Amino acid sequence: MTPLVSFDRVTLGYGRRTVLSDLSFDIPEGDFLGLVGPNGAGKTTILNALLGTLAPRAGTISRAAGLRFGYVPQSDRVDYGFPLPVIDVVLMGRYDRIGLGRRPGRADRERAHAALEHVGLAQLAQRPITTLSGGQKQRMLIARALVGEPSLLVLDEPTTGMDLVATAQILGLVRSLHENDGLTVLMVSHALNEVANYVERIALVVEGGFRIGTVAEIFTERTLTEMYGIDVDVDSLNGHRVVVVRREQPPGPAPEPDRPTGEGAHHA
């Protein structure tokens, strides 16, 4: 299958500084890829190169003919001080299709309403964007990405600053778009535990190092310890993958396990 995007021995950087070099990977159609790494490791650099806003210093980035990105920026990169209703923001996803100097038509509005319905915001179409919660803002931006009928949905840190419930809802929505609508998805995040339980493949970028594979291949103690440079434990909790930094045990006898106490505790 022809990949939607292909990096072939790509070197990336800014000014005189090289951030990543000799980077090679593909994003095939139907993929659900998580681009994961700590802040400052180079995720945004890869993202900018993928989106075409940063030219590679060396190597080639190929994009499939007619590829359309549905880009969901980090929420704080959008200026919510603008007096715009939700529907007008969603319509922006069709601006390039509408054409220069032309206004959105009825068909564009219908698509925008359908996209809002798809993300569960149909009732908020006329609501000013300043009044939305963090999760609603993110849904609105996803609707805007969808209304442009993208071939690759790209989300940049979609859950930053959200509480547990909103995070689960957004990640569930993205997984549903992939599984039910067949969308190819690239999700950029620093939260390895979140991403690992939703995506199918992980691209791990840490301080100039890069590794890509299935979640099972990447999410191992050996790989993560090697990449992050610290000892980690990988475990499974009710079917969820969890990685934690290994805590050094103080010398002496092992502590006794915690005993449940107080109301509601069950005693043997």
Add this chain to the structure above:
Amino acid sequence: MLEAVLLFREALYGTLLIALTCGLLGVYVVLRRIVFVGAALAELSSMGVALGLWLSGFGWAAGVATHPLLLSVIVTLAGVLFFALGGERSRIPPDAVIGVVYAAAGALGILLIAKAVAGEAHDIFLSGNILGITRFDTLTLLAVCLPVLLIHAGFYKEFLFVSFDPQTAATLGYRVNAWNLFLYFTIGVVIAFAMQFAGVMLVFNFLVLPAVAGLLLGNGMKSTFAWASATALAAAAVGFTLSIPFDLPTSPTIIAVSASLTLLAWLARRLRIVPAT
């Protein structure tokens, strides 16, 4: 009172035109948080005039002295290029860069005028000479403002998108730098021309206060533009009309009315006379 105002009707038309155009462009200026770019461009514009007058004293640029607009437009557009494309390249915070340009251009303009043989009193560049607007001046302003307003009507969604979310606009193929430059260019040209008649203070007022009132009263972009232009026109008409019979300086009177209208808009929002957003 009306007769006295009608004596200056050409000046009133010119003032209304400046008010309308700056009031509408001001919505972008305020929303994009480039209020002081507007002030710095106005100072650069006045410095351009001063430069032309100063150079003419040496026998250079004699033609420019009779048409100080030309150097003013050139210097303002140089400022437009600097501000539109220089965004994140410096270690110095952008607002500090704007402050440097504002202070340097303002001082240099006054120094050049002080030493210009063909110079006029420098305060004309601060307070303007709005009552001196002739029919020819109004037509000149119309020739500048009308195309700018048409450009903004035609490319509304493009200017909106690159202002609201430039990163996403870039992923959809928009040349964000070019659109930003175009937007700044329209603002710069209007400032350069309006400055000749209205002065730094009044132009800055029309770029900021009506837009603030529009944002307080409007619930969407269209209503914000509508309220901003209505506030600018009302301030210009009322301030102009009051200044003549009461023998008040026109520009400060217009600014005082603008400030009063903005205060009323704030009160209307606080008292929930207009729905909160």
